[in-house]
Amino acid sequence: MLLLWVAVVAVSALATPAPGAGGQRRGAVQAWPDAPNVVLVVSDSFDGRLTFYPGSQVVKLPFINFMKAHGTSFLNAYTNSPICCPSRAAMWSGLFTHLTESWNNFKGLDPNYTTWMDVMEKHGYRTQKFGKLDYTSGHHSISNRVEAWTRDVAFLLRQEGRPMVNLVPKKTKVRVMEGDWKNTDRAVNWLRKEAVNYTQPFVLYLGLNLPHPYPSPSSGENFGSSTFHTSLYWLKKVSYDAIKIPKWSPLSEMHPIDYYSSYTKNCTGKFTEKEIKDIRAFYYAMCAETDAMLGEIILALHQLDLLQKTIVIYTSDHGELAMEHRQFYKMSMYEASAHVPLLIMGPGIKTNLQVSNVVSLVDIYPTMLDIAGIPLPQNLSGYSLLPLSSMFKNEQKFNNLHPPWILSEFHGCNVNASTYMLRTNRWKYIAYSDGASVLPQLFDLSSDPDELTNIATKFPEVTSSLDQKLRSIINYPQVSASVHRYNKEQFIKWKQSIGQNYSDVIANLRWHQDWLKEPRKYENAIDQWLKIHSDPENI
Numbered sequence: 001m002l003l004l005w006v007a008v009v010a011v012s013a014l015a016t017p018a019p020g021a022g023g024q025r026r027g028a029v030q031a032w033p034d035a036p037n038v039v040l041v042v043s044d045s046f047d048g049r050l051t052f053y054p055g056s057q058v059v060k061l062p063f064i065n066f067m068k069a070h071g072t073s074f075l076n077a078y079t080n081s082p083i084c085c086p087s088r089a090a091m092w093s094g095l096f097t098h099l100t101e102s103w104n105n106f107k108g109l110d111p112n113y114t115t116w117m118d119v120m121e122k123h124g125y126r127t128q129k130f131g132k133l134d135y136t137s138g139h140h141s142i143s144n145r146v147e148a149w150t151r152d153v154a155f156l157l158r159q160e161g162r163p164m165v166n167l168v169p170k171k172t173k174v175r176v177m178e179g180d181w182k183n184t185d186r187a188v189n190w191l192r193k194e195a196v197n198y199t200q201p202f203v204l205y206l207g208l209n210l211p212h213p214y215p216s217p218s219s220g221e222n223f224g225s226s227t228f229h230t231s232l233y234w235l236k237k238v239s240y241d242a243i244k245i246p247k248w249s250p251l252s253e254m255h256p257i258d259y260y261s262s263y264t265k266n267c268t269g270k271f272t273e274k275e276i277k278d279i280r281a282f283y284y285a286m287c288a289e290t291d292a293m294l295g296e297i298i299l300a301l302h303q304l305d306l307l308q309k310t311i312v313i314y315t316s317d318h319g320e321l322a323m324e325h326r327q328f329y330k331m332s333m334y335e336a337s338a339h340v341p342l343l344i345m346g347p348g349i350k351t352n353l354q355v356s357n358v359v360s361l362v363d364i365y366p367t368m369l370d371i372a373g374i375p376l377p378q379n380l381s382g383y384s385l386l387p388l389s390s391m392f393k394n395e396q397k398f399n400n401l402h403p404p405w406i407l408s409e410f411h412g413c414n415v416n417a418s419t420y421m422l423r424t425n426r427w428k429y430i431a432y433s434d435g436a437s438v439l440p441q442l443f444d445l446s447s448d449p450d451e452l453t454n455i456a457t458k459f460p461e462v463t464s465s466l467d468q469k470l471r472s473i474i475n476y477p478q479v480s481a482s483v484h485r486y487n488k489e490q491f492i493k494w495k496q497s498i499g500q501n502y503s504d505v506i507a508n509l510r511w512h513q514d515w516l517k518e519p520r521k522y523e524n525a526i527d528q529w530l531k532i533h534s535d536p537e538n539i
């Protein structure tokens with residue numbers, strides 16, 4: 001059946017006007033009548049490397065592979081901040097995290113930002129959103145925000161439950177993540193009942209929660225989501241033998257910030273090889289279920305004869321470490337966490353093309369506008385991806401090429417210093433905090449794809465030139481200082497708002513297992529932290 005679509009898509013791609021092809025119409029208030037539809041599917045926590053390596057060797061992802069064959073895949077796409085809300089804020093606003101001050105899962109976009117969807121609607125697109133959005137402020141648990149605010153208090157507390165697996169032992173159980181399937185059904189129904197007969201172009205967004213791990217009630221109701229949960233149906237799509245057991249540095253040799261992450265994620269204890277392999281297998285199975293939801297959308301578009309008029313984009317807010325570097329979850333600049341999938345397919349998009357340029361999620365905004373033929377505003381952080389993926393080369397239009405670097409930054413929980421990644425063709429440079437008090441990291445991804453050897457001190461010239469480049473993009477010591485100020489201010493406000501009950505509440509956050517052993521000690525650590533004046537000299 002997949003072969004049949006090849007013909008459909010390939011033939012119609014030539015017959016349909018290309019995105020951005022009608023240069024003279026750019027700037028029109030209405031999207032030109034024959035502008036393509038756009039469907040954006042954004043999952044959560046999908047390790048982008050699975051779209052090429054080890055890819056089909058370890059898990060069957062038929063619809064991602066379909067998009068790869070019939071579209072353009074970006075082999076080096078990154079999140080601009082490896083956690084849900086800040087990443088999504090960057091994607092929807094087209095602006096780097098520090099520009100919108102989307103510091104953590106609680107602090108996302110203020111309501112006054114214009115999203116690419118707002119702009120497309122203003123230019124005549126019909127718009128619809130289903131499922132997980134998570135880019136505005138005010139969400140997630142109290143634990144989530146207090147942990148982010150107090151990340152540089154001098155204590156070490158486990159915040160997450162230990163990662164574990166849970167199997168539905170049924171070979172016929174397809175719909176494990178029911179909420180996501182419901183949203184997928186709603187999107188398909190909307191395509192069938194509404195979008196199919198629109199005379200205007202439409203843009204549809206579907207946000208999936210998978211393959212994000214599930215809550216772990218056995219760790220206590222306050223704990224985060226550390227259960228990798230699937231059914232036998234999906235587990236059978238995984239080749240156990242192809243699963244790699246990641247190499248870990250000895251605990252004593254870990255970078256101090258990585259150690260803090262591993263500890264707060266409760267991963268510094270012992271794990272058997274079987275436990276690690278299971279976590280990875282279950283994670284891959286959850287990715288297979290995600291792929292099937294993407295498939296429902298692609299199939300519906302095909303059945304409704306919309307595939308030849310619709311650009312489909314698939315990406316994720318960040319990845320999942322799945323026990324690489326002695327961690328699960330994200331919040332890290334390592335590949336498994338920061339590398340996202342990015343595939344584009346549809347009219348005018350090159351087929352079976354793999355692009356190795358580094359790109360990032362802020363590029364979605366200008367790409368959307370470019371697809372719709374809407375002129376780009378001057379102040380976006382990203383660049384349109386059409387010059388790298390369009391069949392139609394138009395010199396004039398495509399002079400704004402993507403620079404050879406991307407920026408990612410992190411200011412949230414489970415990491416005890418603001419983190420900045422500059423990724424170029426060969427290098428990954430990671431700087432922390434004020435750029436002086438914490439050792440930076442440098443990895444040569446061409447010779448060390450597992451990122452096990454920090455060569456920052458071995459290649460001081462490379463390190464210093466990348467650091468200069470990073471500072472030319474973002475004054476990161478200053479950003480770190482303002483996050484620090486924000487964290488303290490917010491913490492003090494929160495503390496005052498709960499008044500007398502403060503001690504009870506703080507002791508019973510997700511870290512209660514450790515905290516309740518020595519509550520006075522941890523409260524004192526917070527008092528000490530609050531006493532230090534929050535001017536930049538003291539950070």
Ligand SMILES: *[C@@H]1O[C@H](CO)[C@@H](O)[C@H](O)[C@H]1NC(C)=O
Nearest residue numbers: 099100101110111112113114
């Ligand atoms: C939104 O409002 C905040 C203040 O509340 C301001 O700092 C920011 O610049 C505004 N952003 C936009 C896009 O208007």
Ligand SMILES: *[C@@H]1O[C@H](CO)[C@@H](O)[C@H](O)[C@H]1NC(C)=O
Nearest residue numbers: 160161162219266269270513
């Ligand atoms: C953390 O891991 C240890 C084993 O290393 C386990 O005993 C403990 O229950 C875990 N804590 C949580 C909250 O999962």
Ligand SMILES: *[C@@H]1O[C@H](CO)[C@@H](O)[C@H](O)[C@H]1NC(C)=O
Nearest residue numbers: 191192193194195196197198
């Ligand atoms: C769409 O239009 C076709 C042709 O006019 C019609 O048969 C069909 O019922 C319409 N579908 C919907 C959902 O309105």
Ligand SMILES: *[C@@H]1O[C@H](CO)[C@@H](O)[C@H](O)[C@H]1NC(C)=O
Nearest residue numbers: 152156256257259260416417
């Ligand atoms: C982060 O935590 C680790 C582990 O406790 C500690 O060694 C390191 O000094 C901390 N770094 C900062 C910048 O707070």
Ligand SMILES: *[C@@H]1O[C@H](CO)[C@@H](O)[C@H](O)[C@H]1NC(C)=O
Nearest residue numbers: 095099113114377378379380
């Ligand atoms: C970007 O520029 C546009 C005008 O070109 C303006 O309306 C918008 O507020 C600006 N956004 C930010 C975040 O500065």
Ligand SMILES: *[C@@H]1O[C@H](CO)[C@@H](O)[C@H](O)[C@H]1NC(C)=O
Nearest residue numbers: 498500501502504505506508
């Ligand atoms: C105080 O905090 C505890 C624990 O979070 C909660 O159960 C209780 O209702 C709170 N009491 C008041 C008066 O807010």
